[in-house]
Amino acid sequence: MNYRKLLDVAKEQNRKTPFYIFDQEQFEKNAKLFVKTWRETFSNLDIAYSVKTNKNPRVIEVLNQVGFLPEVCSPFELEAIMQVSKPSRVYADGPAKEVEDLRVFMQRGAHIQADSLDEVERLIGLVESGEFSKEQVKLNLRLAVNHKGAFISRLGLSEAELDMALDVLAQANVKPAGVHIHFGKNITSVDDIRGELARLQPQILKVKSLQKAEFVLNLGGGFASPSVWSSRDLKMSDYVRDLKVLIESLGVYDGSTRLVIEPGRCLTEDFASLVTKITCVKSRDYTNRLAILNTGTNSIRSVMAGAHNVVYLPYDYKVEGPIADCALFGANCYEADIFRSEVQIPDTAESGDYIIFERCGSYDLETANSWTREVPPVYFRDSDDQLG
């Protein structure tokens, strides 16, 4: 983003920091490219946007127009979607679906990704009580992944739980439509999922063998943002091509399979920045220099993960002075409200200058909260560098 231009517009429009800027143009371009890249290889494909990553109505509207379906984790998210779009299909995820949640999802005709045996039993309860017919049930069983060989995820069904769930379904004469797997985050290569997919192959084939018609292979989300792909010199188009080869070779995908993916982060993360101002500069024995910004770390809740690029811009845009370490603290009255313990900025940095955190578009925008101050507003940048 051209921050100088945008900050000039913000100054003209008397917009006070802190605020987020969301780059609508690049976001839309990326979303279209994402759809094109996947559809070139997979024709029977549902791309279900992971709504929890950013449910701003403008974001949802664009994704809906570009061809994304929603993936929601609660009736609350589903209703938020319904305010802006009327999707033809919805995927319902989440590890804590109570009977009331399942009822709402069923009423909306959602494809339910069962996360536990309890959920399967609750769903069957709704069928056996006559509230819904067996034909209305569209159920994918989430399989628990083994994270880097270290532990089995609490999310989804273990191998033993899968067998129990299949027994419950068989007794009720209900067939699962497919499986759901979510491998983790910042995936940029099929090597990131190859081992785990192979480990899960027998479980997937067990469910697949029950389906005479279309089998649903939902591989979840977890794709890295465009900036991460390019920093690793990798391309999503190669990933998609390699994925097809992998899933065909494992026998979990064929002509009768509907592939589902649930991207989130990769669609929004790169496209929002938080613009803050330095309010004062001090020095302490543990750091030569620290700056306190005019918002707290509750505006970027994932800041400790270190994924945000930090941009410094003096108020008059003239960078002076040698570069030196500076710690960046938040506006809240507790010691640990720290954005970064060391950033390199000119030693002339002073109050009124801008500090911008990039890559806030996923999760951060959604989880920012008001505490002592309100949540910074989000301004959308259009193609003319105007802020709407």
Ligand SMILES: Cc1ncc(COP(=O)(O)O)c(C=O)c1O
């Ligand atoms: C089941 C499921 N699908 C999709 C996503 C979205 O993941 P990401 O934002 O990494 O694409 C998540 C995130 O945790 C998830 O748990």
